[in-house]
Amino acid sequence: MPERKEEQLVLRLKDELIVAGQRLWQRQLLGGRDGNISVRLDGALYLITASGVSKGFMGRDDILLVDDKGRVREAAAGRQPSVESGMHIAVLQRNPAIGCVLHAHPVYATAFALSGADLNACAPEALQLNLGYVPTLPYAPAGSQELAQQTAQALQTHCAVLLARHGAVTCGENITQALLRMETLEQAAKTAYIGKRLCAQE
Numbered sequence: 001m002p003e004r005k006e007e008q009l010v011l012r013l014k015d016e017l018i019v020a021g022q023r024l025w026q027r028q029l030l031g032g033r034d035g036n037i038s039v040r041l042d043g044a045l046y047l048i049t050a051s052g053v054s055k056g057f058m059g060r061d062d063i064l065l066v067d068d069k070g071r072v073r074e075a076a077a078g079r080q081p082s083v084e085s086g087m088h089i090a091v092l093q094r095n096p097a098i099g100c101v102l103h104a105h106p107v108y109a110t111a112f113a114l115s116g117a118d119l120n121a122c123a124p125e126a127l128q129l130n131l132g133y134v135p136t137l138p139y140a141p142a143g144s145q146e147l148a149q150q151t152a153q154a155l156q157t158h159c160a161v162l163l164a165r166h167g168a169v170t171c172g173e174n175i176t177q178a179l180l181r182m183e184t185l186e187q188a189a190k191t192a193y194i195g196k197r198l199c200a201q202e
């Protein structure tokens with residue numbers, strides 16, 4: 001019954017993506033219809049969130065099955081894959097150890113990506129211990145090939161990156177690891193920001 005097993009895996013991963021989306025939204029790591037999440041299935045198939053849906057209110061129909069060429073293999077009526085699907089597929093293709101890619105716009109981490117200030121230079125020790133060095137990638141337009149390729153390359157040696165003027169991407173072996181890394185990144189950025197403000201007042 002291999003098909004049945006595969007179907008069960010798809011449903012389980014869809015449900016995990018739904019819960020991850022709710023947590024991202026509740027923790028204000030993204031707002032509106034922002035952000036996107038993908039997860040690797042067996043072979044060259046991936047699940048990815050649909051374009052234009054709030055990650056806080058997703059159902060199973062808001063998650064599509066795509067292949068490594070970006071072709072949609074399974075989708076509910078009217079659903080299109082995320083505009084950043086090229087980036088997700090590039091990361092997953094180039095890095096076989098990565099099982100999940102998560103892109104969000106957490107306020108403090110994105111503020112560092114906007115200002116160009118080096119988060120690593122002022123973050124609490126937990127950032128370095130848990131995520132290592134977090135580079136800020138040069139600006140590339142959302143949804144572009146350039147953004148996809150430079151993110152895929154950076155995530156070969158890093159587990160979190162900031163995208164200039166845009167947001168953040170984390171990856172992990174699974175959904176939970178990618179999610180916790182995004183939380184750690186934002187927590188560190190928020191603490192770093194407040195710490196800098198306090199120092200400036202002294």
Ligand SMILES: [Zn+2]
Nearest residue numbers: 035142166167
């Ligand atoms: Zn974005």
